[in-house]
Amino acid sequence: MKKTLVSALTTALVVGAASTTFAAANPFSDVPTDHWAYDAVAQLAADGVIEGYGDTTFQGDKNITRYEMAQMVAKAMAKKDVSAADKAMIDKLAAEFSDELNNLGVRVANLEKNADKVKWNGELRYTYHNDQQEKSNADKRTNTLKFRLDPTAEVNDNWAVHARIDANMNVAEDEDDANAKLIRAYAEGKYDNLDLRFGKMGLFSDESDGLLVDDEFSGARVQFGNVLKTTLEAGRWNNVPDSEHSAADYQGIMFTGEQGKVSGGVAYRHFNADGFTTSEKFAGYSKNNKEDNANIWSAGLGYRFDSNWKLSGAYAQNTEADAFDKSGNVQIDYKGAENENAGTWGAYAAYRHIGQNVSFAPTYDTFGNISNKKGWEIGTEYVPFKNVHAYLYYFDGEKLEGQNNDTHSLFGRVSFFF
Incomplete structure (x- = not known):
């Protein structure tokens, strides 16, 4: 998946990219509000779990592969001390790239354990x-x-x-x-x-x-x-x-x-x-x-x-x-x-x-x-x-x-x- 939206989202998951805090209303201008991931990104940003760059974007014009996305998701999954709600959001994003994460050796079989085993x-x-x-x-x-x-x-x-x-x-x-x-x-x-x-x-x-x-x-x-x-x-x-x-x-x-x-x-x-x-x-x-x-x-x-x-x-x-x-x-x-x-x-x-x-x-x-x-x-x-x-x-x-x-x-x- 190489759309600007997804590349913007996954780049946001790189831990420690910057230390700038943005307004909660629309902190990342290149993430469309009609996409399912927008609410997760906005909430994780408001909670300080992910951060962007200084221009309120994630440089979403750069194409990246699903494998590269999975690497970024893996870094977000490794972040400690996040709330239960934020953990659920990260798990939902990780489920999108579960096959690639499995190839990377990151086990995601239990991501939806509490919701549904089937x-x-x-x-x-x-x-x-x-x-x-x-x-x-x-x-x-x-x-x-x-x-x-x-x-x-x-x-x-x-x-x-x-x-x-x-x-x-x-x-x-x-x-x-x-x-x-x-x-x-x-x-x-x-x-x-x-x-x-x-x-x-x-x-x-x-x-x-x-x-x-x-x-x-x-x-x-x-x-x-x-x-x-x-x-x-x-x-x-x-x-x-x-x-x-x-x-x-x-x-x-x-x-x-x-x-x-x-x-x-x-x-x-x-x-x-x-x-x-x-x-x-x-x-x-x-x-x-x-x-x-x-x-x-x-x-x-x-x-x-x-x-x-x-x-x-x-x-x-x-x-x-x-x-x-x-x-x-x-x-x-x-x-x-x-x-x-x-x-x-x-x-x-x-x-x-x-x-x-x-x-x-x-x-x-x-x-x-x-x-x-x-x-x-x-x-x-x-x-x-x-x-x-x-x-x-x-x-x-x-x-x-x-x-x-x-x-x-x-x-x-x-x-x-x-």
């Missing part, structure tokens, strides 16, 4: 998707409505329980039964640079920005490290294509990191399932034991030129598959839409080659109905109002199997986050 977040989204294939008259248009809840319950200073509940409706048919499902339910424990998870949780190929999978699996995950993070996963995954059984055994190891302008990672994932009915959908089929294996190697690399431009790419291969065993992606991003900041936007252009025997559940929305294809994609995102996010993507390419299989995909979405 925190609810969610989303209401409308999605339009139209997949068109050359020489096909089939209507591939879908209009769906999703209502999502993401509750988090505090257990103690180190452990919390997370869940996700999704309810989906077909808007075109005006459905009145949403078929709500529990998508995720897992316990998470954080100890310095160690993160432990047990249950049904997200399965995402971080090293390749979702080139392989964006789904859920049941099992355990262990992640440790600071600059270079190591992630170990093991469990069961149930979205195996064309299997007579509901799930496959899964094990994975990933190494991801970020240093300066460069980010990237490498990974290995193994899937094993019994009873496949076809050899082309997953990997190497054996008629003797009806066992199917997938050994997937992947790597990704990204470089951020400046605050606006980023170039990234990824490659993956399934060494057990005999067809459609490779996937790749190259993408250039400009700016980015931020839910908290109305008026922010972003755009991208990408070339994607997605083999269905290696990218089992890629994160790309334009590949929802037809995943085995290659081509160019462009997209844009915009935040017209705070926590209202609009998306529009277009893909133009061809399927990897057969001839004269040109395909086009148009994807649009509007999400309301709460």
